[in-house]
Amino acid sequence: MITIVGSINLDIVATGASLPRPGETVTGATLARHPGGKGANQALAARRLGADVRLVGAVGADDMAEEALKLLQAGSVDLSGVQHVNGETTGVALIAVSADGENQIVVCPGANAVLRPADVEFVEIEHMMGVLEVSADTLLAAARKATGFVSLNLAPAMVVPDELLAEADLISVNETEAAYYGGALHQLDAYVAISLGGDGATLWKDGKQIAQALPPKVNVVDTVGAGDTFTAALTVALIEGQSPQKALEFAVAAGAVACTKPGAQPSLPKRVDLDPYL
Numbered sequence: 001m002i003t004i005v006g007s008i009n010l011d012i013v014a015t016g017a018s019l020p021r022p023g024e025t026v027t028g029a030t031l032a033r034h035p036g037g038k039g040a041n042q043a044l045a046a047r048r049l050g051a052d053v054r055l056v057g058a059v060g061a062d063d064m065a066e067e068a069l070k071l072l073q074a075g076s077v078d079l080s081g082v083q084h085v086n087g088e089t090t091g092v093a094l095i096a097v098s099a100d101g102e103n104q105i106v107v108c109p110g111a112n113a114v115l116r117p118a119d120v121e122f123v124e125i126e127h128m129m130g131v132l133e134v135s136a137d138t139l140l141a142a143a144r145k146a147t148g149f150v151s152l153n154l155a156p157a158m159v160v161p162d163e164l165l166a167e168a169d170l171i172s173v174n175e176t177e178a179a180y181y182g183g184a185l186h187q188l189d190a191y192v193a194i195s196l197g198g199d200g201a202t203l204w205k206d207g208k209q210i211a212q213a214l215p216p217k218v219n220v221v222d223t224v225g226a227g228d229t230f231t232a233a234l235t236v237a238l239i240e241g242q243s244p245q246k247a248l249e250f251a252v253a254a255g256a257v258a259c260t261k262p263g264a265q266p267s268l269p270k271r272v273d274l275d276p277y278l
């Protein structure tokens, strides 16, 4: 069982020709709402790839909560660790997507910000995945309880306590985050995965690159959630005992397939969807 400790959002998505520059207004976009949040996306991605998954997180006591949780429920993610917090809103991500699938995201954390270490106190944790859209203290409490593999997605980039990094078996970042954290990641006793968008990904251990994978050619519609899919797939594959190279190829293929449909959670692939690319 993998316990994901992370964020749950409702994504409000405007898809248009181009992304606005600072101070610019762009018009002509179309509006959609999808369940999202890096924690929720990773939970559903791992579930669709065959893992037993529990999500620990928080939503508000509002109308958006049900909408944010509906695909997790439909996908049989264990939501017994999700609290409905009075006085808080469900997390919301305002997302702009351009015609070439690039995106900009602004997150209003709402209830995600009140998840505390006490919320994992009575949760039995075997394998764990965590993402920085909830507090590092809560992730540390969960990681210390984990008896198996600990996967940390250091997104969005921010200062992270050394004690938390020391708990990790896998750290995953994108290029921007890798530049923020710098060489310190390579001092850790953990795999370090760096996703590179259309250039695939690399996997590192002890400062040495041990695997590299390029994505299959796909028609990119929307990259939102691709990084979450990559992280979840890599974690699932390494827990299954796949070799670092095979696990990275699996994760890169999963991330690429997640770009072929709009929305974070609606686009998450099942295992069978990856067969043509592996």
Ligand code: RIB
Pocket: 007, 009, 010, 011, 035, 036, 037, 038, 041, 092, 093, 105, 107, 133, 224, 225, 226, 227, 228, 264
């Ligand atoms: O990684 C994509 C996710 O980031 C979106 O679903 C959005 O909710 C933000 O958390």
